[in-house]
Amino acid sequence: xxxxxxxxxxxxxxxxxxxxxxxxxxxSIREQVRGFDPAIEPYVAYVCNTSGKRIRPAxxxxxxxxxxxxxxxxxxxxxxxxxxxxxxxxxxxxxxxANTRRMVPTANxxxxxxxxxxxxxxxxxxxxxxxxxxDSIDICRKVGNSAREVCQGEIIQTQRRxxxxxxxxxxxxxxxxxxxxxxxxxxxxxxxxxxxxxAAEARLYDYGMKLGTAYQIYDDCLDLVGSEEVVGKxxxxxxxxxxxxLPILNxxxxxxxxxxxxxxxxxxxQEPLDLPVLLGIAEYEGAxxxxxxxxxxxxxxxxxxxxxxxKSEYADxxxxxxxxxxxxxxxxRR
Amino acid sequence: xxxxxxxxxxxxxxxxxxxxxxxxxxxSIREQVRGFDPAIEPYVAYVCNTSGKRIRPAxxxxxxxxxxxxxxxxxxxxxxxxxxxxxxxxxxxxxxxANTRRMVPTANxxxxxxxxxxxxxxxxxxxxxxxxxxDSIDICRKVGNSAREVCQGEIIQTQRRxxxxxxxxxxxxxxxxxxxxxxxxxxxxxxxxxxxxxAAEARLYDYGMKLGTAYQIYDDCLDLVGSEEVVGKxxxxxxxxxxxxLPILNxxxxxxxxxxxxxxxxxxxQEPLDLPVLLGIAEYEGAxxxxxxxxxxxxxxxxxxxxxxxKSEYADxxxxxxxxxxxxxxxxRR
Numbered sequence: 001x002x003x004x005x006x007x008x009x010x011x012x013x014x015x016x017x018x019x020x021x022x023x024x025x026x027x028s029i030r031e032q033v034r035g036f037d038p039a040i041e042p043y044v045a046y047v048c049n050t051s052g053k054r055i056r057p058a059x060x061x062x063x064x065x066x067x068x069x070x071x072x073x074x075x076x077x078x079x080x081x082x083x084x085x086x087x088x089x090x091x092x093x094x095x096x097x098a099n100t101r102r103m104v105p106t107a108n109x110x111x112x113x114x115x116x117x118x119x120x121x122x123x124x125x126x127x128x129x130x131x132x133x134x135d136s137i138d139i140c141r142k143v144g145n146s147a148r149e150v151c152q153g154e155i156i157q158t159q160r161r162x163x164x165x166x167x168x169x170x171x172x173x174x175x176x177x178x179x180x181x182x183x184x185x186x187x188x189x190x191x192x193x194x195x196x197x198x199a200a201e202a203r204l205y206d207y208g209m210k211l212g213t214a215y216q217i218y219d220d221c222l223d224l225v226g227s228e229e230v231v232g233k234x235x236x237x238x239x240x241x242x243x244x245x246l247p248i249l250n251x252x253x254x255x256x257x258x259x260x261x262x263x264x265x266x267x268x269x270q271e272p273l274d275l276p277v278l279l280g281i282a283e284y285e286g287a288x289x290x291x292x293x294x295x296x297x298x299x300x301x302x303x304x305x306x307x308x309x310x311k312s313e314y315a316d317x318x319x320x321x322x323x324x325x326x327x328x329x330x331x332x333r334r
Numbered sequence: 335x336x337x338x339x340x341x342x343x344x345x346x347x348x349x350x351x352x353x354x355x356x357x358x359x360x361x362s363i364r365e366q367v368r369g370f371d372p373a374i375e376p377y378v379a380y381v382c383n384t385s386g387k388r389i390r391p392a393x394x395x396x397x398x399x400x401x402x403x404x405x406x407x408x409x410x411x412x413x414x415x416x417x418x419x420x421x422x423x424x425x426x427x428x429x430x431x432a433n434t435r436r437m438v439p440t441a442n443x444x445x446x447x448x449x450x451x452x453x454x455x456x457x458x459x460x461x462x463x464x465x466x467x468x469d470s471i472d473i474c475r476k477v478g479n480s481a482r483e484v485c486q487g488e489i490i491q492t493q494r495r496x497x498x499x500x501x502x503x504x505x506x507x508x509x510x511x512x513x514x515x516x517x518x519x520x521x522x523x524x525x526x527x528x529x530x531x532x533a534a535e536a537r538l539y540d541y542g543m544k545l546g547t548a549y550q551i552y553d554d555c556l557d558l559v560g561s562e563e564v565v566g567k568x569x570x571x572x573x574x575x576x577x578x579x580l581p582i583l584n585x586x587x588x589x590x591x592x593x594x595x596x597x598x599x600x601x602x603x604q605e606p607l608d609l610p611v612l613l614g615i616a617e618y619e620g621a622x623x624x625x626x627x628x629x630x631x632x633x634x635x636x637x638x639x640x641x642x643x644x645k646s647e648y649a650d651x652x653x654x655x656x657x658x659x660x661x662x663x664x665x666x667r668r
Contacts, residue, residue, distance in 0.1 A: 037489075091451050095447075095448040113429075113447070115492050118425070122485040125484075125485050128462045129482055132475035140466045140471070148463055151459050158449050
């Protein structure tokens with residue numbers, strides 16, 4: 001098994017460059033916590049403190065830096081994106097029955113599903129309300145729409161579990177909605193907040209969409225080939241839960257008729273499909289390889305979308321993120 | 335047992351007066367459904383079609399009518415308030431494990447908790463995004479804040495289940511947040527959309543807050559004294575779930591030491607406290623009576639808050655709602 005890991009914040013992007021601004025993000029997240037009713041504060045604080053990678057805030061900050069300078073608005077945008085992301089994680093963990101995330105107990109493991117449903121809702125509505133601070137209806141609308149996309153992507157994913165008619169086109173639609181939308185919103189709105197024109201905003205939006213999509217493909221590969229001890233969350237759950245991810249869709253595509261029937265039966269019986277089973281299928285390696293190739297091609301395209309930013313260390317950092325993710329993807333090849 | 339029922343829409347307010355506008359609300363809700371991804375439409379349609387009383391839209395419309403005329407903006411405000419309300423019901427039903435609402439299966443009974451968590455999220459984010467149509471940051475902020483209040487009220491309620499230190503002051507805070515906030519937002523923002531000044535908006539907000547609070551007290555009394563066949567949902571659940579409502583808080587206040595110990599033990603053991611048990615306690619009737627009196631006093635106050643609207647059939651209808659709710663509350667007395 002590859003020793004692939006979930007990247008730490010320091011590895012994924014040039015942390016030193018954005019450290020001061022990411023600290024402002026952390027400070028602002030802590031301030032948001034204090035904006036809740038005192039009875040609710042500890043729950044929100046717990047969820048906010050289980051340190052994530054803060055990729056979405058980092059994107060907002062780096063785009064801001066590359067587009068003329070990081071402002072308080074870029075920090076706020078990052079906070080909003082991160083709060084929406086946290087809200088969806090709280091609800092995802094309920095849906096997946098997950099007990100651990102980032103090495104610590106999930107909200108549902110600590111306080112049960114009821115409180116966690118409401119906690120996610122509170123984070124969600126707080127984030128969307130915070131977006132009104134921008135005094136721009138257009139920004140509020142784009143933040144709201146990205147949140148809608150995430151929810152809708154999650155619904156389609158849930159609804160299509162164990163559905164063997166699920167196509168690759170649908171897979172890309174789902175991951176674009178559930179993961180791409182927030183990355184895209186973070187990068188696109190950061191450009192807008194810097195006063196860039198609509199064309200530039202759209203290119204940066206595309207950068208975020210491609211990066212987010214590639215990141216989700218990486219995450220889906222990791223679920224198959226990663227090491228649980230290193231990644232810090234339960235792996236090999238996608239197939240148990242009937243989630244047909246890109247490597248599995250590739251596998252189904254390249255498998256022989258007899259193999260496909262065997263795989264279909266296991267999926268429909270909701271039998272865990274562990275590595276030994278998959279390794280017995282000739283094209284397993286090819287299926288992961290092909291998913292990695294797809295993600296790498298997207299990352300290459302995403303770099304072109306950075307053109308409107310011109311040259312700067314911030315723009316370089318946005319390239320570097322794609323290179324680093326590319327490196328992680330390479331490690332998923334056996 | 336009193337034959338108290340959940341009021342039908344026709345009973346609660348002068349339906350004829352608002353029929354055309356409430357039909358516009360229904361049409362607009364159906365249009366919203368079509369705004370979702372086709373894969374999600376049927377789920378949203380199901381939740382939207384299980385016809386509610388549409389009290390919140392009716393408030394927006396009546397205030398609009400009384401303040402100079404109902405516009406498309408009042409209809410839109412009504413739709414937004416109703417979508418937020420529906421989102422919270424979908425999540426409430428998960429939390430309460432409810433199988434039936436308004437005589438039909440709940441979303442969680444039909445499709446399970448996972449899909450219902452996400453369905454509520456999608457409705458929620460759709461409603462908050464729809465608020466951006468007003469092109470007013472202030473309105474977006476107020477809609478967002480009312481949604482936040484609802485979520486926070488629900489969290490505190492969940493968190494304080496089976497907590498015998500829960501006070502009446504806290505009860506009023508919780509129901510003001512979880513039920514009052516949306517009523518208040520509907521009435522207050524309707525006044526604002528009609529161009530009324532801030533003072534008038536605040537009075538109408540107060541009207542909605544008091545009406546919503548009285549409505550929740552009625553609902554809490556109904557859970558104790560209503561007839562399940564007539565109300566169309568599972569009753570007598572509050573105590574089983576450890577929800578300390580106003581009649582129960584009154585009961586705990588007036589019970590003798592021996593009775594209180596007995597009640598406390600049942601609550602903490604999470605034993606169902608059915609009517610026969612409650613009837614064995616001397617002050618049970620007084621506890622419901624007192625809750626009814628509290629709600630009636632609030633309704634009387636709410637009528638004063640209608641002063642800025644002057645005289646009209648719409649303003650009369652807003653009074654009539656409080657009278658009708660008062661009548662239902664009277665029926666809760668044994």
